[in-house]
Amino acid sequence: MTIRAVVFDFGGVLFDWSPHHLYRQLIPDAERRQWFLDNVCTQAWNTLQDAGRPLAEATRSLVAEFPQHAQLIEAYYGRWPEMLKGPLEEGVALLEELHQAQVPLFGLTNWSQETFPYAWEHYPFLRRFRDIVVSGQERQIKPDAEIFHTALARIRVHLPDIAPDELAFIDDHQPNIVAATALGWEAIHHVEVGGTRRRLGELGVV
Missing domain, CATH: 3.40.50.1000 (HAD superfamily/HAD-like)
Known part of the structure; x- marks a missing residue:
């Protein structure tokens, strides 16, 4: 061969690349940050965008599900370059x-x-x-x-x-x-x- x-x-x-690079700034507490990334802006959710779902649609649907976290959710793609260290x-x-x-x-x-x-x-x-x-x-x-x-x-x-x-x-x-x-x-x-x-x-x- x-x-x-x-x-x-x-x-x-x-x-x-890691969401933690951004969210360390937005959620300083490690336990709260990990909860957010495990339960709200999850890797499974991000994977749907990797598979072709539009970012605006993904953000809109997740904000509707977790309106109390709207600003943090919007930051995921709004400040995405900060995840790419x-x-x-x-x-x-x-x-x-x-x-x-x-x-x-x-x-x-x-x-x-x-x-x-x-x-x-x-x-x-x-x-x-x-x-x-x-x-x-x-x-x-x-x-x-x-x-x-x-x-x-x-x-x-x-x-x-x-x-x-x-x-x-x-x-x-x-x-x-x-x-x-x-x-x-x-x-x-x-x-x-x-x-x-x-x-x-x-x-x-x-």
């Missing part, structure tokens, strides 16, 4: 190393189509990718198999005869690793860059 391309997830691999330097360094080695690079990210343009505008290293599949644009989302099929089809525009087992897929979320592996991709569970680099070395990529 030869790995012919590497596919990167973004959050937790290349970007330090910035790049994870070691992950970006790995990306740059692969780019310098002329390894074809692709992105596969769960991300709202309305917030992704901010990242594209502010982080030039995203230009290293030949193509990026953004869940919100496709209205598909990891770990569903459908978005992996979409990504493979888009990769084949550049590498027409590539097989799933010739792709190394780097993601920090275990369910996505399970899904990719089931489809024949060589999936690497990203915990820290050293471990990911070692696995890429074992695969003959770096």
